[in-house]
Amino acid sequence: MIDQVTTYAKAIVSKKILASKKVVQACKRHLKDLEKSEQDDFPYYFDVRKSEAVIKFIGSLPNPDDGKPMTLINYQAFIIGSLFGWKKKETGYRRYTMAVVSMARKQGKSIIVAGIALYMLRYEKTPLVARQIYTAANKRDQAKVTFNYAVAFLDSLRKISKYFRQHTRIKRDEIEDVTSHSFIKPLSKDTKGIQGLNALLGILDEQADSNDCSVLEAIQKSQRQQEQPLTIVISTVSTNVNGWFHEKEYRYATQVLNGEIKDDSYFAIWYEQENEEELQDEKTWIKSNPILISKKISKKLLPKLREDWERAQSMETTTSSKIFTFNMWQQASEDSYISVKEWANTLVEDKPNLYGRDVYLGMDLARVGDLSAVSWVVPIEEENKFYVDGHGFVGTRGGIENKIQRDKIEYSMLHKRGEVTFSNLQSGNIDDQQIIDYIYNLINEYHWNVIGICYDRYSANHIIDTFNEDGFTMIDVAQGYATLSEPTKQFRKLVQDKKIMHPDNRMLEIAVNNSVVKSVNDAIILDKTMYRNKIDLLAALLDAFTQAYNHDFSTSYSKDDDYYENQFHF
Structure with a gap:
């Protein structure tokens, strides 16, 4: 049986695909845990059938633009398959309860998180009913970004699937699974009743600019009674180097991937350029832009990235390019004294x-x-x-x-x-x-x-x-x-x-x-x-x-x- 997660991990570790240190570490972690899963005292196993089933569903979602399937690229499959494939031997429940994913802008992050939300809305079995799924952010308009992607995908899916027309309903601020009384809703700091949730899945998009992690904390506190909760934070970096996403999450992800902290329930993968010198060699840009592995997409995207970077250097305004194009933490000012790196x-x-x-x-x-x-x-x-x-x-x-x-x-x-x-x-x-x-x-x-x-x-x-x-x-x-x-x-x-x-x-x-x-x-x-x-x-x-x-x-x-x-x- 095809195992896209392991295939990608091997390609990264063997250097067939160029990747940043943290991506290599995430892939090595998967391969090492696969070996350990053969041992009786290792509490987890990798369910290839489940991994591939979720990858297949999300990859089948029709593109709202042309109705064609949103075929996943290898790194998207790796993230999705890792989250759903790794399970606990004792219960069969998912291993990972927290996932942090970071990469440059325009890498298809919305496909990953919107697809996961729709999959868990319709197919999740634990719990069987009343599954609460939230697309969250500090401000309501940001919280609705991922929600609106899920609406667009589901709307296209309902047009071609009688099954989804029967079981789902799209409202103004809610996607409902009518059979199980489950829903997807946008959630922000000012949402009424934010402390009274019972979330199965929380998705937080673009959190690097946030100075307040109260929404994340509210979701995670609400998940304490769930048997297999999942929180996903997916974001490009920013200039907010003193905010919680850099000071807490980036540090913690680094320590987990380095092996300094053992946290088997925490999934982390970070696509980033690792130094300024790499910016002069576009062959390395795949480190922060994994979507460039697709020749079709690269043919269109790479000239645009090259043009934007050359213009930024000429105008001496490289900060935003380093952040959004190369996923590198930067201070807000071009006159910053010493860089974060x-x-x-x-x-x-x-x-x-x-x-x-x-x-x-x-x-x-x-x-x-x-x-x-x-x-x-x-x-x-x-x-x-x-x-x-x-x-x-x-x-x-x-x-x-x-x-x-x-x-x-x-x-x-x-x-x-x-x-x-x-x-x-x-x-x-x-x-x-x-x-x-x-x-x-x-x-x-x-x-x-x-x-x-x-x-x-x-x-x-x-x-x-x-x-x-x-x-x-x-x-x-x-x-x-x-x-x-x-x-x-x-x-x-x-x-x-x-x-x-x-x-x-x-x-x-x-x-x-x-x-x-x-x-x-x-x-x-x-x-x-x-x-x-x-x-x-x-x-x-x-x-x-x-x-x-x-x-x-x-x-x-x-x-x-x-x-x-x-x-x-x-």
């Missing part, structure tokens, strides 16, 4: 030994009571690199929940991660003593040799005086092009050259993601008129880097130092 490439899981090192400290202190930051740059001499990190201090005037809503930053989550400290003051203003104590604790913990503490003169207060009195070298960093331009350029270059190391600090990542530069002639500095976007940790880091970028690696460390560490212990 560049920063991610310098992340290290294992922190180097920081004990007894030189350190350059930077402070960006709030004038009133909003957010302050302390960052540090530690030269790692044996690697000729800098390790950087930081910590935020959050004012709580008006309540932390109001601040979360205003800044669109999950401070409570960051607080749990140990990346920010909330003010202890009753007024909610920044507590200077907390900052002082944090810096002293940091210095004492690592026995650092503090080369200097750098600060912005316009936010000077008694914190500066305290460290002055204790004999630290305090460096007043003028906030202008003459002082900051070269360090700002050098820091970015070192990030690009992977000479910077940093931990998984979400607060620092938010600052980097939000940072935009302004320029005069060839000089650049961070644009602090965008301060509402909270770049404080990066601003403090660059203050410290005004001194650190001149650090002399050649004289401060020698491998011979290990002699004194190892030779005299008896």
Whole structure:
């Protein structure tokens, strides 16, 4: 029997089809699980007959434009067949309850999700009746996009099928299966009764721009009594690099595919270009545009993609093309300081030994009571690199929940991660003593040799005086092009050259993601008129880097130092 899922997986893994790392990982996962399914202690098996049945149904849906079957392309078959073919040995129910699928625009995503919705409306057996299926989004017009696709497919299907005319009915905002009293409805945040659902299937389309995952949470909470629920999030990426889809879902999908997290009920596949260099080689564009595998479609689509990309480069407006055409996360501004990918490439899981090192400290202190930051740059001499990190201090005037809503930053989550400290003051203003104590604790913990503490003169207060009195070298960093331009350029270059190391600090990542530069002639500095976007940790880091970028690696460390560490212990 034909097995389109396994055939596609083998073609990807054997490199017969060029694919991104995450697609290769998803296909390897399928093949490895197929091998493990032969073992008694592996709880899942792959039902080829079921997989092919669903693929066949969705591939038979008539195109609303010409009435011809919407024959599926191999990657569409892989996604659909994976979701329905993998089952639990104990119950026969579907294995996957959550699926995240991402690819460039115009890849036939609507066929996948609308087809799945129609299949489950008519053919699902668990439950036999009252199956609730929702096409969901934060706003009603977006929620109706997938719903309208399902309507169009069903309308065409009803014209050629007496069976579907008998069993289904299309209403204004509902598709009904009259036999089982089941339905498909659009669902948005403002839908009445959103907390009282009992969803079997929830489909969320184009979620990358959303700052609010309340609809997803409402669907998943409502599925707790379902025996084999399914939630599908399918989206192209966006500029919203601090939103939940990037910060939570993209990270989690990456960890699952990397094998860092074991989640057998979570399906993920991500079609994306992996670096800027690939954009210059159109042979690699299939990584984010899997539909190009079709010669018929490629003949029409590829010239259009090529034309759009060439125009975007000529006009220096490549951000939207990188997002929609190549599914690459981008900051909103063309003047973004450091790209998402560049920063991610310098992340290290294992922190180097920081004990007894030189350190350059930077402070960006709030004038009133909003957010302050302390960052540090530690030269790692044996690697000729800098390790950087930081910590935020959050004012709580008006309540932390109001601040979360205003800044669109999950401070409570960051607080749990140990990346920010909330003010202890009753007024909610920044507590200077907390900052002082944090810096002293940091210095004492690592026995650092503090080369200097750098600060912005316009936010000077008694914190500066305290460290002055204790004999630290305090460096007043003028906030202008003459002082900051070269360090700002050098820091970015070192990030690009992977000479910077940093931990998984979400607060620092938010600052980097939000940072935009302004320029005069060839000089650049961070644009602090965008301060509402909270770049404080990066601003403090660059203050410290005004001194650190001149650090002399050649004289401060020698491998011979290990002699004194190892030779005299008896």
